[in-house]
Amino acid sequence: MKGHRPARGIALIALAALCFATMDTTIKYLGAFLPVLLILWARYAFQAVSMGLWLMLTPESAASRQAPRGGQGNLGTALRFLVRSKTAGFRTEHPRFQLARGALLLATSALSFFGVQRMPVAEFTAINMLTPVVVTLLAAWVLHERVSAPRWALVCAAFAGAVIVIRPGSGLFGWAVLFPLAGALTYASFQVLTSKLSALESPYTTHFYTGLTGALVLTPLLFFSAIDTDGTLLAAPPRQLALLLAIGALGTVGHLFLILALGLAPTATLMPFIYLQIGVAAAVSWVVFRYVPDGWAWVGMGVIAVCGAASAWLNMRKTASHPATSTVAADTIAD
Template sequence: MNATATAQRPLLGVMLILLMAMCFSTLDTTAKYVGQTLPVLLVLWARYSVQALIMAAWLGVRALRGGGNLFATAHPRFQVLRGALLLLTSALLFFGIQYMPVAEFTAVGMLTPVLVTLLAATLLHERVSAFRALLVVGGFAGALIVVRPGSGLFGWVALFPLAMALVYATFQLLTRRLSGVEHPLTTHFYTGFVGTLIVSSILLLSSVDAGPLLAAAPASTWALLLLAGCAGTAGHLCLIVALGVAPMPVLMPFTYVQIAFASFTGWLAFGHVPDGWAFVGMAVVAACGGVSVWLNLRERAPARDVEAAAPVAD
């Protein structure tokens, strides 16, 4: 996939980001729920082990059918760094979300799109118009309305989502760099593989007795661990592909929709309902996303003839 193809399908990228938001909200809520009965480190291990197994099976079957060897990577150092960054992001999320409601934690973590957009303009030299930057800032303002600094949520636990936002912004930029030089399935396999290796090593050195805990867990807990792994696997695959078909500044405003999904899943699992101000903030986020869709369509129209003539790489 080359740079020309990257700019051709922004609407597909937006749809994938929305699906990613649904998957991540499911993952976060499931991690919080299961983390109340199992050590968080074990939940983290299950999440990455499931991804590693799914992707290994997928790539193995693909290779047997003549689809080529996607286990090989031309950029092993980048893959290891990317996997370690995502694991650190997940660790900060899985531990931190035990102390905050899902929706509020997600909203604080929405610093990530602001950081990514700014870093994309600075490091990747992507053009960010003043209007699009305003939409991103507007979405961030909506996130602030949801959590309202000084409301009591911003204690020491706020360090978890703040640190997560910084690490995840770096992770997304690295994903952007890899999206055009590695096959998405290769990148996705190494994300799970690296995460599994690191967490397994930590588990062996920790005091967590994983075997008896998993053996004593009911079937419902096993199902939730599987759900967490599948949701994380699907969500990050959507992210990888989205970053390969649309510019990052176009996609970032839509990540705020994850706040709404997180509010819904948090209500389903814990009965937590955000207050009136939180819904105002979500409305601001939705408005910014809607205007961004209109802007994408308007900018796409005059470029249609040029895009039709552009070569598309497999």
């Protein structure tokens, strides 16, 4: 792998886990003061704007942005070159893929943003990170892929871990557990789609269209909702506005850390470290809310982390013979 630096990749994965755990905790905190729909819109609007600026300001390859030579170009040629160079990163050959991918991630984020208001962050994070084992199920069901016995064992064990966390009948979380469970399903669907099509587009372009799709869907919903957006934002103290921007920044930068990390080390090397997010979520939640999961919750979260990491490693090892797969396809953190 070009630029193979696993230590730096692992460090970036740890930073991504910190970003997402901090973002989820901030969402839970800010949801007590601002409408969750507004927070969700701000997260995607920030990503669309920031990644749009990134694509405009980040140089493409020298060949693609080489100016006309020999003094033969006129003003019109120069202007066309300028427009072409500034918009190259926005070009997509597969708009339906971008729309479907963005819609699936938006659904996952909506389930996360609303669900984390009703569950502790650490437990929510653990259940939501069943994604790799759900990907295994979808691969067998939708793609008709052969699933080995060890992978089926990991699927069963991971769901057993979720049952330990949830403890049906205990009354700990009630119907709220449907949020992370549904989120794992929508994000697994996102993964299956992306794994088949993501090599066709630049991950940075895809990152922009993911934010744009979310912003375009959420803007009319926010406009026609009962939320007084202008009044709410004007009445919000500066601290809440700063946290609103921080949520967008943490989500956008966290995914960029993942993209950079996956360019420095093999996916199979990095996947287990993504599950640091469960521990980081517990730590950040304790700092903000002074909440500590009980013993059984720790057991269940540990089972999910081990099985999820092992399942992700097996999934990635199976696709190791396809180096064209985009780094976006390996992103198992859904925020």
